[in-house]
Amino acid sequence: MKHRVELRNHPIELHKFRIRLAVSAAFVVVLLAILYVRFYYLQITREEHYHTLAEANRISILPLVPNRGLIYDRNGRVLAQNYSAYALEIVPSKVADIEDTLDELATIIEITAVDRQRFRKLMKESKRFKSLPIRNRLTDVEIASFAANRYRFPGVEIKARVFRQYPEKEIISHVVGYISRINDRDLEQLELNGDLTNYRGSHHIGKIGIEQSYERELHGITGFEEVETDAAGRSIRVLSRTRPTSGNNLILSLDLGLQEAAEKAFGERRGALVALNPNNGEVLAFLSKPGYDNNLFIGGIDQENWNLLNNSIDRPLNNRALRGIYPPGSTFKPFMALAALELGKRSPEYSMSDPGYFSLPGVNRRYRDWKPGGHGRVNLHKSLVVSCDTYYYSLANDLGIDNIHNFISQFGLGKRTGIDIEGEVSGLLPSASWKMKQYKQKWYAGDTISVAIGQGYNLTTPLQLAFATMMIANNGKAYLPRLVKQIQNSQTGHIEDVPAELLYTLNLKPSHLEIVKNALVDVTRPGGTAAKAGANAAYTFAGKTGTSQVIGIKQGERYNEKSINERHRDHAMFIAYAPAENPQIALAILVENTGTGGSTAAPIARQVFDYFLLGKQPESTVAQVTEVLEDHAHEHL
Template identity: 70%
Template structure:
């Protein structure tokens, strides 16, 4: 066996090794060059960009929601206040299977079907909101239970939010209104008004009433804070802070005691009452009965309660004082009387023998007085005291519709007067032009006769009647009606307290004004249609009763309330001021389907006046069968 020994060429191996080593060195140098280039690109060329991104991940800007301003009555009683509640919120974009996640969540915190409906509705209406509430007003136990299980629910969190509470509830619902959750439509409006920045972090805004019309004052100024967070987004420390500024507090002219007395005086009746101070236009009471609980709307009303309110035959959501339109009936007559005197169609001494009806020339149709056989000899004073229809049929015929429309329109009928809550309606003071446009028909002489006693096409609101009576009580001076008496900021510094505004003055003869006001004072005395309400009063008051027809009565038939469905019976009205010689209050009472103004509305007004002057809280009115 031959053993061959291979001799190694060390020189050649060393040369190959050096070549390989050089190649590796070049590769390493190239790799390090590439790495260095990348480092240079990231740290130098793009350094500022990535520093900004890192800071953005580490630092967040969080809005700080301001406390909403409080609302008080004229005596300092709280009508709208704030409290903090825990809300369980979901960011839908961060939850993979939303319905399943909510099902699982319901095993930890109670989630009702109504909570789900409300959440889904918010999801449809508030697409620009990342976080939406699924449950509000969580208890401390529910908060603790969720915190223990929060790791199971990514995209869900508990937040503390300020909410609104209305301690007087239904009593002032149509005045104060309520706040509601902000939706996409609101955000679009904020953006158009350049207010969007001030609503970052806010969840609610005013919906109706004072809450809506004074939204800018009540909302306040949103603050901001820079917060450093850890890798999972939890706050570590606050870097800087701009504190929010609370909204302004409002003091209203409303007297909650008078408001309560008015509601109590109505008893079970439906209707409205408006009372104001004739010397400055401050609204003292503003009742629409029935009302509703505004607290139901703050965080979204549930379906069952919404149906109860929206479908109720009593229409509790309708603001009868501001938006309810009714024929003014005989409360229209004082203004007709002034029109007759001022336009020279009647004199103080004019009188006639009332046959109990009026017929147009050449017509057999009779416009009947409420009293068969008439009232005997009637002058202007007596026409108001006993509310003689025939007198005003004749006067309307002599004046003509154009004179009626132009003169009485000065008292606020048929137009928006202006008030610091939204929703006022114009009512209707008819004219030939209106009828032509509305019905494509000519005005008829009989239309004028009906307007003369506040019937026919004539429609007004309790608010308009109160404003008109203020003008009469004030000898023609009109002050702008308003609720807000004072604004103070979060430091209790006065912002504004001069809300009194004289709108205009009517040029009326004092002799005529005094004569009509004296006749209205006699309405509440023996022989007048409101004598029952005026009996044994410790003060003088002037007023006019009215009865507003709901359905037409055929020619030759007489009205009989006992044979008519309760909802088809006449409305009862009474408008008044007191004391008659130096008015401190003007008020109008409207009782839906209450029958006679003298027997229903005037006694309610008397109870309210007794509270105003004597502090006597009334007994509820007994509703007729």
């Protein structure tokens, strides 16, 4: 029997084994070193960072939206307020099929076609991860019905919300404005202004009017809660809380009673009225008719109501007091008269014969007076009382357009007043340089003739006319018109007055002002164009009637109201202040497509003055009176 020969070399194999073992051990050591370094990096070097991330997963920061400040009139009547209610809201990004979800929701909660239209509009304007309301102001029964079925609707929740409300609706819509959903454009502006952080959790922002102009005062400061959550994202407890700071309350100079009186005096007519305190520039009334229900815009207006408002021939969304531009008509004449006296072109004693027309030298055209046959001998006083066109045609030709522009622009016509709501337009007080720039044409003498009686290129707003009238009433002081009278701190209750701001004072001769002011008083007395409005008044007031042309009249033709479409008829205008001896209120009135200032606008002013000075309530409608001087003629101014 042969023995096997052992071929294995144990020393060599042992050596190889030891090498493999050393390599493995080294590999393990390297891995452990790497693991140690990584642990050290995560737990020591980056401990604070990852602790913060862990806390962020455990703790949610929830914004607490502040209550919006309230808005009151000068007597404490509420114009904008808040109330709490529950809303049904959907986060579109968390819902697989919006339409199916809405159909299912409609089986337990009433969701109308209007609700759906408004929701689709909000979806187009907002990001998909935002919570959007499908129904506001849920009833207790609806809340209970949804709570029992909540498991069926991921991405749908009931949330407690604070809603805005405007109790007075149309009558103050153009002053107060409204809030509405924040859109992408608003977000961009907030980020640009550095206010975006303060709007976390906020869904609404002021869009127009006081709500927009005083947004920072009204919004307040957003608070926050640190809430501990579980792995499913459910709240466990509140760790800390920073209370939100409510927005400040605004007290307007507006007198809601006076606003109501003006609205009632207007009846169903379209137009505007602006009343100022000539002693400080406070806005006492600011009416644009028709108005609209500003509550419709808060949650996002539905398409049907939007179409009704936006397409209405009456243009209820147009703020006529702030943005409506109209030829001033004869209300321009008092400023022309002051220009004549101040620039030495006319003396109080100067008089001229009025044959009923004026002709420029070398021009074969007659510029007619509103009264056929004219007014006979006319001086400056009479020219205002009877509103003689011919006097001002002649005066304008002597003054020239640049003198007219430079002097009358001091009264704020053709420029923004700076009132504390946005959107004001400038109107137009023309000049030779303006026409050349605008039309590349030189200025003609005939252009000046039209401007003299408040027509032609002349365009102004009711606010500007009220501002200019204020300056006559207070002897040349230009106060900044303002709607906000006081601001109340929501935390302390302290009320801070918004001081009057005197912009400038015109250097007018008192004797010249007195001449014009005496004539304006006589406008409201027998023989004046507003005599019917001034009859039997318990106080003295001054005013000037005007008629603003909508369409031109061919040379040789007379204005015939009955033959013209109602929308093309002239506008009635009136500027006035009272009491004449110590003015407390100055106003401008525009009534669209109703004829002359003496027959329509002046009676409205009388009722407004009666309420303001005597507490007398106006009639429900304005009587259709016709001035004796205007029975068979049409005053173009």
